[in-house]
Amino acid sequence: MTTPSWDDDLAQLLQRVVTSAPTPPPAPPMPTVPPMPTVPPQGPTSTGPVVDEWWRKSGPVVHTPVPLGGDQPARPSMEAAAQAFWAPVGQILTQQVPHIAEQVGQQVNLLLTETEAQRAAREQIQYEAVRDAQRAMRDAQFAAAGETAAQQAERHRIEDALNPGHRRDDLVGMVDLLADRIGETPEERATRRQAEHELDRQRARAREDAARAAAGETPEQRTRRHRQQRLADQREARTRARRQRRRTARTAGPSDRARRFRRWCTLTAISATGGYATGLVTLITPGGPYVGLLVATFGWALDLQVRDRGRQRVSEVTGPFPLITLVALRVPVASGLTVALGLGPVFAALPLY
Structure with missing residues (x-):
């Protein structure tokens, strides 16, 4: 009598385990996908129900077309709508026009x-x-x-x-x-x-x-x-x-205007002479005409402010003290005009010293 080997015992044990294991269920078959149509669906060819949506998971949906103008209510015409809109207005006018006419008649x-x-x-x-x-x-x-x-x-x-x-x-x-x-x-x-x-x-x-x-x-x-x-x-x-x-006083003739212009020129020349004597003309001459115009603008603004914002003219100032004050305040204006017009050499030629 022969003794079975160790390999035979292991093979029998494996065979016994395989036969005692439960059998797995079979796998479900793969769903079949219908092929895509080669021709697009055509429109309805009859008056019966038409299937508009043919590819839905829940099934086809049937739509019944309704002909236009068949069962719709008739719309009112434009004349009827205008008449219905203007009817209250006409009623209001009918009530108000006699009242307005009566009031106008009373006023007249x-x-x-x-x-x-x-x-x-x-x-x-x-x-x-x-x-x-x-x-x-x-x-x-x-x-x-x-x-x-x-x-x-x-x-x-x-x-x-x-x-x-x-x-x-x-x-x-x-x-x-x-x-x-x-x-x-x-x-x-x-x-x-x-x-x-x-x-x-x-x-x-x-x-x-x-x-x-x-x-x-x-x-x-x-x-x-x-x-x-x-x-x-x-x-x-x-x-x-x-x-x-x-x-x-300003409503005067041409002779009075000429006199006032001569007075203005005289007072401006005196102010310019004072500016040259004080060295203001010599100070702003290197700046050129534009600097002279700038100085004349600032001086003119100050002069207008002093003369009641220009309401009092230069030729209308009278009296010793007002004239001295006017000449002193108009020194920047006259000096700026002198430099802007290039009249500095004229004052340099005068025997002022």
Whole structure:
């Protein structure tokens, strides 16, 4: 009897393990993909249902075409739409036109029948009625807020000062205003503008008084401020009168203009001589004409500022002290003009030393 070898025992053990292992399930077959069509799908050739989408995983979807204009509701025409749009407008015009015509007729009747005195009296009565009603309403509101009698009197004073007066704001008022403006003379226009300016200033002062009183200004402070304002008004009046005299003096003939030109040349030559004597011309001569023009520009600006921004002419300055001051202030202007015009050698030839 022979003993099996070690290799035979290992082979039997492996065979026994292989036979006892479970058998794996078979692999599923690969899905078959249909080939792509070589010809694109054609449109419908009949009136029946048409398959529009033929390649979907969930199956084909059937669309039923609807012919255009078959079952759609009919649209209204352009004439009907325009008539429906303009119907409310026509109704409004039908209601408003007679009322407007009646008002225009009343205005024309008033213009043709009533006199100037009657119209002024009627307008004054209407204006006073509206003003009194508005003032009564304000008084009631302020009284409910706790206004005293003294405060009410002060408020009435300020309202009277701020009241611009009555003027019609319709066609008649515009025609009256235009007639007044066309028929007034230059003197009347100047007087009217001065009165309007004074009235505007009074209204502004009244507004300022009310604002400062609300901020806590005392009567002493108000009196002091009014005195300063009165002094400023007097200075402004003197300045305005002086400018008016200058404007009146400028309306002169050719002989007066020639005299003023000679005076200007004389004063400018004196200033240039002073500039050469002080060495200003010699100082700016190496810079050339452009430096001279620059110096003359700055000097001219200073000269205009001193002469009330050019309102007072050089030939209008009179008196020894004003003339000396003018000549001294115009030294930069004259020196710059001398260098710009190349007149330095002329002054060098003069026996000034």
